[in-house]
Each structure stands twice: as structure tokens, then as C-alpha cells.
Amino acid sequence: MSQIKVLVAQGGGPTAVINQSLVGAVLAARAFTKVQAVYGARHGVRGVLQEDFVDLTSEDINHLERVAASPASALGSTRDKPDTAYCLQMLEVIKAHGITHFFYIGGNDSSDTVRILMEESQRAGHALSGLHIPKTIDNDLMGNDHTPGFPSAAKFVAQAFAGADLDNAALPGVYVAVVMGRHAGFLTAAAALARQGVDDGPHLIYLPERVFDIDRFLADVKCTHERLGRCVVAVSEGVHDASGQPIISQLAQRKGGSAERDAHGNVQLSGTGALADLLCEEIKNRLGIKRVRGDTFGYLQRSFLGCVSDVDAREARDVGAVAVRMALTHGASGSVAIRRDASAPGYVSEYALQPLEAVAAKTRVMDASFIHEAGNDVTPAFVEYLRPLLGSNLLQAARLRSRPVAKRLKPQG
Amino acid sequence: MSQIKVLVAQGGGPTAVINQSLVGAVLAARAFTKVQAVYGARHGVRGVLQEDFVDLTSEDINHLERVAASPASALGSTRDKPDTAYCLQMLEVIKAHGITHFFYIGGNDSSDTVRILMEESQRAGHALSGLHIPKTIDNDLMGNDHTPGFPSAAKFVAQAFAGADLDNAALPGVYVAVVMGRHAGFLTAAAALARQGVDDGPHLIYLPERVFDIDRFLADVKCTHERLGRCVVAVSEGVHDASGQPIISQLAQRKGGSAERDAHGNVQLSGTGALADLLCEEIKNRLGIKRVRGDTFGYLQRSFLGCVSDVDAREARDVGAVAVRMALTHGASGSVAIRRDASAPGYVSEYALQPLEAVAAKTRVMDASFIHEAGNDVTPAFVEYLRPLLGSNLLQAARLRSRPVAKRLKPQG
Numbered sequence: 001m002s003q004i005k006v007l008v009a010q011g012g013g014p015t016a017v018i019n020q021s022l023v024g025a026v027l028a029a030r031a032f033t034k035v036q037a038v039y040g041a042r043h044g045v046r047g048v049l050q051e052d053f054v055d056l057t058s059e060d061i062n063h064l065e066r067v068a069a070s071p072a073s074a075l076g077s078t079r080d081k082p083d084t085a086y087c088l089q090m091l092e093v094i095k096a097h098g099i100t101h102f103f104y105i106g107g108n109d110s111s112d113t114v115r116i117l118m119e120e121s122q123r124a125g126h127a128l129s130g131l132h133i134p135k136t137i138d139n140d141l142m143g144n145d146h147t148p149g150f151p152s153a154a155k156f157v158a159q160a161f162a163g164a165d166l167d168n169a170a171l172p173g174v175y176v177a178v179v180m181g182r183h184a185g186f187l188t189a190a191a192a193l194a195r196q197g198v199d200d201g202p203h204l205i206y207l208p209e210r211v212f213d214i215d216r217f218l219a220d221v222k223c224t225h226e227r228l229g230r231c232v233v234a235v236s237e238g239v240h241d242a243s244g245q246p247i248i249s250q251l252a253q254r255k256g257g258s259a260e261r262d263a264h265g266n267v268q269l270s271g272t273g274a275l276a277d278l279l280c281e282e283i284k285n286r287l288g289i290k291r292v293r294g295d296t297f298g299y300l301q302r303s304f305l306g307c308v309s310d311v312d313a314r315e316a317r318d319v320g321a322v323a324v325r326m327a328l329t330h331g332a333s334g335s336v337a338i339r340r341d342a343s344a345p346g347y348v349s350e351y352a353l354q355p356l357e358a359v360a361a362k363t364r365v366m367d368a369s370f371i372h373e374a375g376n377d378v379t380p381a382f383v384e385y386l387r388p389l390l391g392s393n394l395l396q397a398a399r400l401r402s403r404p405v406a407k408r409l410k411p412q413g
Numbered sequence: 414m415s416q417i418k419v420l421v422a423q424g425g426g427p428t429a430v431i432n433q434s435l436v437g438a439v440l441a442a443r444a445f446t447k448v449q450a451v452y453g454a455r456h457g458v459r460g461v462l463q464e465d466f467v468d469l470t471s472e473d474i475n476h477l478e479r480v481a482a483s484p485a486s487a488l489g490s491t492r493d494k495p496d497t498a499y500c501l502q503m504l505e506v507i508k509a510h511g512i513t514h515f516f517y518i519g520g521n522d523s524s525d526t527v528r529i530l531m532e533e534s535q536r537a538g539h540a541l542s543g544l545h546i547p548k549t550i551d552n553d554l555m556g557n558d559h560t561p562g563f564p565s566a567a568k569f570v571a572q573a574f575a576g577a578d579l580d581n582a583a584l585p586g587v588y589v590a591v592v593m594g595r596h597a598g599f600l601t602a603a604a605a606l607a608r609q610g611v612d613d614g615p616h617l618i619y620l621p622e623r624v625f626d627i628d629r630f631l632a633d634v635k636c637t638h639e640r641l642g643r644c645v646v647a648v649s650e651g652v653h654d655a656s657g658q659p660i661i662s663q664l665a666q667r668k669g670g671s672a673e674r675d676a677h678g679n680v681q682l683s684g685t686g687a688l689a690d691l692l693c694e695e696i697k698n699r700l701g702i703k704r705v706r707g708d709t710f711g712y713l714q715r716s717f718l719g720c721v722s723d724v725d726a727r728e729a730r731d732v733g734a735v736a737v738r739m740a741l742t743h744g745a746s747g748s749v750a751i752r753r754d755a756s757a758p759g760y761v762s763e764y765a766l767q768p769l770e771a772v773a774a775k776t777r778v779m780d781a782s783f784i785h786e787a788g789n790d791v792t793p794a795f796v797e798y799l800r801p802l803l804g805s806n807l808l809q810a811a812r813l814r815s816r817p818v819a820k821r822l823k824p825q826g
Contacts, residue, residue: 169489
């Protein structure tokens with residue numbers, strides 16, 4: 001292989017560290033002398049289709065490092081899910097530009113795109129190496145201990161709940177915050193890492209891996225509120241009833257409305273505060289609690305500038321570089337995965353290459369061992385799993401220790 | 414004055430640095446040898462009424478420093494707005510414990526409480542020194558250049574918009590984020606600090622200081638979306654029509670519903686995603702734009718653990734300490750204010766004492782010179798005003814510089 005031309009693209013929802021993977025791939029490719037050019041496709045596969053490339057072959061390293069430290073997909077992203085016809089068109093562009101190696105940073109849809117593209121290139125007899133570089137705040141890729149982007153989003157969720165819990169302790173009431181994750185509850189579960197003491201919130205955590213029962217939910221909130229005089233709740237946007245219907249649709253229908261749908265016809269869960277508002281309304285109306293507030297963490301949890309796990313940043317850089325080395329040294333295709341060395345004394349991650357079919361269009365959800373049997377919390381095993389991923393820079397808050405002063409007007413019994 | 418007993422309390426909405434003021438006051442008081450005790454009232458004036466005090470006289474400094482770095486009111490807060498009868502009851506408790514100096518960290522309602530309390534203590538002939546220590550993310554206290562808590566919340570808003578704008582550039586559409594502030598638009602205006610380049614978002618900023626016209630808003634969004642293919646909008650929760658009716662009520666009524674009200678009978682603006690959702694619906698329905706997403710920054714903007722302006726933290730500490738020194742050295746009462754030395758070459762702040770009447774129950778709003786004449790943006794003067802307050806640790810994102818690759822299949826004209 002004398003002429004090597006590398007193409008990198010980013011697909012799906014952005015993360016805080018997706019540009020680490022981009023820069024990791026670009027710099028690793030530039031380290032190979034046989035690499036003639038490193039292109040980036042603008043807006044993922046759509047940019048490939050439209051021949052919309054930028055040249056990263058000699059982009060200043062200093063500037064690339066600044067981009068690496070910035071959230072959201074610097075090349076632009078897309079929600080396009082290519083079928084065979086789409087991939088064949090992409091292949092025409094790839095051939096026209098003499099691209100030999102394609103790296104797609106994305107989630108399970110993106111890995112499926114690489115899978116189809118590789119099938120079609122083999123069928124067409126065009127020599128192309130295709131690698132999927134993992135990213136997703138949902139942490140839902142098969143065969144991975146965790147995915148780049150998740151730890152930083154989890155750090156955001158943990159620090160948000162740590163602060164919100166202190167706020168709720170200062171002005172008591174019920175606080176419900178909705179966290180991203182349609183099918184996998186990992187990110188919502190990360191709220192548990194906000195706790196330090198026994199009565200710290202979040203006091204209740206609801207995941208899409210379990211059926212959500214509104215009456216059960218209200219009973220849980222009532223119980224905590226009676227015990228502590230306040231209650232902080234983490235709810236996954238994807239919570240659903242036994243039939244699989246999203247709770248957001250169920251509650252919206254009760255009010256005579258309907259939930260919004262996205263471009264793919266799925267009920268729109270993100271970019272709306274509806275679920276938190278509907279749950280708060282139920283709590284106010286049915287439990288008669290006055291101060292009930294709802295937040296939806298929305299896009300901040302994946303794009304907020306200034307909340308990155310250092311472990312995540314390092315690993316995201318690594319998966320980009322590792323993918324390039326695997327492809328350029330061994331001519332490999334596949335999906336890079338992060339594994340955890342269970343035999344190591346501390347936290348040690350390592351990288352593997354798995355077949356695209358193992359990841360493509362599949363969804364990993366939380367293991368039962370991570371979910372409390374009551375279905376309204378996580379287990380210590382989950383906290384143990386997540387803690388090292390949040391890195392060395394996870395902040396912890398401190399509460400004032402109360403040494404009560406004896407009353408003089410109304411002495412205590 | 415031989416026996417000095419200091420009481421500190423925190424009122425109103427928490428901020429990221431309100432505990433700096435608490436610790437500043439406590440440590441400054443403890444530095445005076447004549448101070449016999451330093452108490453904290455739990456949950457503001459309510460704790461005074463209920464004789465619910467904690468003893469901070471010998472609380473470990475190391476632990477206090479950790480509390481100072483934690484968001485939300487460590488002593489607990491309250492929404493109580495005491496009247497004369499309430500203040501007379503507080504006075505009984507204050508007398509019973511021999512409190513000589515009362516420090517209330519809070520906003521304009523809290524300063525009004527200190528004002529009433531001082532009037533009643535003078536009327537009763539009880540020697541009490543009362544000081545109001547400023548805090549509020551709304552930045553709406555009269556006679557202050559700015560208020561502690563606002564710069565950190567402004568930093569959160571700026572960094573949130575910086576990330577959200579990159580996210581929106583990656584997956585183009587319309588993004589509307591609602592920011593706290595019922596009457597004063599300072600915090601929403603802080604979104605402007607997210608911008609670096611000319612086409613960076615937020616592209617539109619709507620403040621409660623100007624009448625909000627929904628048709629004008631839609632025309633603005635349409636114009637930006639046509640020009641850039643995307644649009645990022647910052648909207649204050651307090652936007653209202655010409656009659657003063659909140660837009661959230663107007664839109665809710667159109668849909669046959671009504672907006673929630675808080676404990677004081679005001680339309681509930683925070684702790685709900687309704688305004689963002691209603692505005693997004695208008696954009697989808699009337700402009701026919703498909704990808705429209707709304708976020709409400711909610712409680713994160715005041716309580717998120719890990720977003721503090723270093724200038725804000727320092728000044729919040731200072732106002733607590735300065736209040737104590739003014740009271741204990743000069744026997745003063747009043748409200749501490751932060752001023753800016755306009756004659757200094759760089760940013761220099763200084764502290765003054767103003768009469769409680771100057772601040773109490775009054776609201777400062779944005780100066781006309783800070784608001785763009787079109788009513789949908791801020792001016793460079795506002796950016797210049799805010800920039801130094803955000804401190805040395807404001808993050809800035811970097812975008813990839815595009816060097817397009819020449820097309821081979823579809824050569825450009």
C-alpha cells in the first residue's frame with residue numbers, strides 16, 4: 001500500500017471528548033510517513049456523500065490541541081443512517097478521492113454504517129479499511145466496558161446532582177431532574193455518584209431498564225419526603241410503562257395532548273422539559289406537596305464547556321490513535337472497544353478490536369447487578385464500576401456540621 | 414461593648430459562592446478577641462424565629478474552607494419575607510441569646526428584613542447592629558456594580574452557551590435556552606460572553622427589560638436561520654408582553670392551560686421547562702423548521718458544583734469579612750456594596766456601606782446602554798462590563814478551521 005489517504009468523520013450526538021478522538025486519529029495518521037493526506041468529512045456520512053472534505057494533513061498541532069479540548073463534533077455531525085444505496089454513493093466519492101482508510105467516530109448507528117460500507121466495498125472489490133471509533137454519552141455499545149464521552153457526561157450529571165441536592169437541602173421540597181438515555185440508564189445512574197453521606201440525594205433513581213409505575217413512583221417520593229422533609233429524584237428520559245410506551249406520552253395523553261416526535265418517528269425525549277413538568281404536576285396534584293421543581297439537564301450534559309473527566313479525555317484520545325495504528329499497521333477493519341483489566345489492582349483500561357457486527361445497531365443496557373432490586377436506585381457495584389471513570393478531578397461538596405446551640409426561649413424536651 | 418455575639422444567616426436563592434460570604438464573615442468575626450460566640454441561624458430568618466442556631470465559634474477552619482468552596486446555602490435558606498410582627502419575634506430570640514450583631518446574606522428581600530429588624534430594635538431600645546451582605550445571581554441590587562453569585566452563574570451561562578452553540582453547529586437547527594431572571598436580564602445577557610467569532614451563537618438574546626413580541630421573535634429566528642442554517646437563542650424566563658403579562662402565561666393560555674404559580678402568587682418561572690417548550694412549538698408550527706430544541710438551565714445555573722469565577726469567590730469572601738469589620742470596628746449598620754473603581758486602569762473593585770433603604774425591596778435592571786437598540790441582543794459595553802467579573806478561569810472553545818478539499822465528482826463552479 002503505497003498511497004495512503006485517511007478520511008475521518010464524526011456521527012451522531014456530540015460529546016465533550018469526541019474531538020479528542022478526532023485529533024488522536026489525525027495525529028496518529030500523520031505520524032505514518034506513507035500517509036499522503038488526512039481528510040475530515042463535514043457532518044459525518046453526509047459530508048462523504050456531498051464530497052464536503054476539509055484537509056487536516058498539515059493543520060497546526062497547537063490549534064488541533066485546542067479543538068481536542070473543545071466539546072461537540074468539530075467536523076460537524078449528522079443523524080443520517082445510510083442504507084446500501086447511500087453507502088454505494090459514499091463509495092463513489094471515496095474511490096474518486098483515493099481514500100484507503102475510513103474512520104467513523106460514533107455510536108451504534110455509525111458502526112452499522114461502517115459495516116454496510118465495508119460490505120459494499122468488498123463486493124465492489126475496492127480495497128478499503130473501515131474502522132469504527134466508539135463514542136456515546138449513553139454508554140450503550142456492546143463489547144465495551146464503557147464508551148468515550150460517557151464518563152464526562154456522567155461527571156456532569158454527578159456534579160449537577162451534588163449541587164442540586166445542596167440547593168434542595170437549603171430550600172427543601174421535591175426536585176426532579178430528567179437525564180438523557182432512551183434505552184440505557186447508565187447516565188441517569190451516574191447521579192448516584194453525587195452522594196457522600198447517607199441522606200444525600202439523589203434519593204431515588206429511575207432507569208429505562210425497569211418498568212416505571214407512576215403510582216409506585218409517587219409512593220417512593222412520598223416516603224422519602226416524609227422521612228427527610230425533601231426528596232431529590234433522578235429520572236431517565238426513557239422511562240416507560242410495561243407495554244413499552246414512554247411515560248412522557250402516557251402523561252401527555254392524560255392531559256389531552258401528545259408527545260412530539262423526532263425525524264425518525266421516535267417520541268422526542270430530549271430538547272423538551274415536558275417529562276419533568278408532567279412528573280412535577282403529578283407530585284403536586286396527587287401528593288399535595290407545595291414546592292416541587294423540575295429540571296431537564298438537556299444538551300448541557302453532553303456539551304457543557306468545562307466538565308471533562310481526565311480519564312475520559314485520555315481514553316478518547318487513545319481510541320482514535322489506536323484505531324489508526326490498527327488499521328495502518330495491520331490493515332484491520334472493525335470496531336475499537338475499551339475493556340477493563342479485571343485482574344489489575346487498580347483501574348486499568350485496554351483496547352481491543354471487535355467485529356463491526358458485534359456492535360452495529362445493537363444496544364447494551366445496564367446489567368441487573370447494577371440495579372437495586374427495588375428498581376428505584378443503583379447498587380454499590382455500579383458506583384464501584386463508575387467511580388474510576390470520573391477521573392482525578394471529580395469535585396466533592398462539603399456540608400456544614402451542625403453543633404446546635406441550646407434554646408433559651410423554647411427549651412427542648 | 415464587652416460581650417459580642419455574632420449571628421449569621423443566609424436567605425433567598427442559593428448561589429455558587431454564598432458560602433464564601435458565610436465563611437468570610439465567620440472567620441473575620443473570630444479574629445476579634447472580644448467576640449464571645451459566632452452563631453449561624455438555620456434556614457435564614459425562620460431559624461432565628463425558631464431559635465434554630467448552630468455554633469460556629471470553634472468550627473474547624475479546614476472544614477469551613479471546604480464548605481466555602483461548596484455551592485448552595487450551607488446554613489439552609491428560606492423564602493420567608495418577614496413583616497414587623499415576624500421581626501419583633503426574631504428580636505425576642507436575639508435578645509434572649511444576647512446577640513449584638515446580625516449579618517444577613519441575601520438579596521433585596523433580605524436587605525428589607527434587616528431594615529425592618531433595625532427599625533424595630535431601635536424602637537425597642539435594644540442595641541443591635543444589622544448588616545446586609547449582598548448575594549444574588551440576578552445581579553439586581555441597587556447601588557452595586559454587581560453582586561456576589563452573579564459572576565459565577567454568568568460563567569455557567571457563558572460556558573453552557575459556548576458548548577450548546579458548538580453542539581448546534583454540529584447538528585444544525587434552532588436551539589432555545591431559557592435563563593433565570595424575572596425582572597433583570599443580566600444573567601441571560603451573560604450568554605453573549607460565549608461568542609468568539611462573528612457567527613457564533615447565541616445569535617439572539619431576549620431580556621425582560623424589553624417587551625417581548627412573539628411575532629418579532631419568530632421573524633428574528635427565521636432571519637438568522639435563513640442566513641446561517643441554524644440559530645441559537647437565549648431567552649430570559651421573565652420575558653413579558655407590553656401589558657407586563659409573562660409570555661409563559663400568554664402561551665399557556667393559548668393552549669387552553671395556565672401557568673403554575675409559586676408560594677407568593679407569582680407565576681412560577683423556574684423549575685419548569687414550559688417556556689422553552691412553548692417557544693419551540695411556536696417555531697416548529699409557524700416557521701416550519703424541523704429540528705428545534707429547547708433547554709431550561711434551571712437550578713444548575715446557580716448550584717452546579719464546579720463552575721465558579723475566581724473573582725466572584727474572592728469578592729464573596731471579601732463582602733462577608735468587610736461587613737463584619739465595618740460592624741465590629743465602627744458599629745455600623747447598612748448594606749455592603751461592591752463598586753468598581755472606574756479610574757483604575759484594569760478591573761479594581763472596592764467595598765462601600767450604603768443605607769439599607771437604598772437597597773431594600775428595590776430592583777435594579779439593566780442599563781439601556783447595555784441593551785442593543787433592536788432589543789434582541791446586548792451591546793459591546795455590556796460585554797466589557799461583564800468580562801473581568803468572569804475571572805481568570807473562563808474557558809474558551811476552539812473550532813476547526815476549514816481548508817476545503819477540491820471536489821472531484823462535483824467540481825465547484
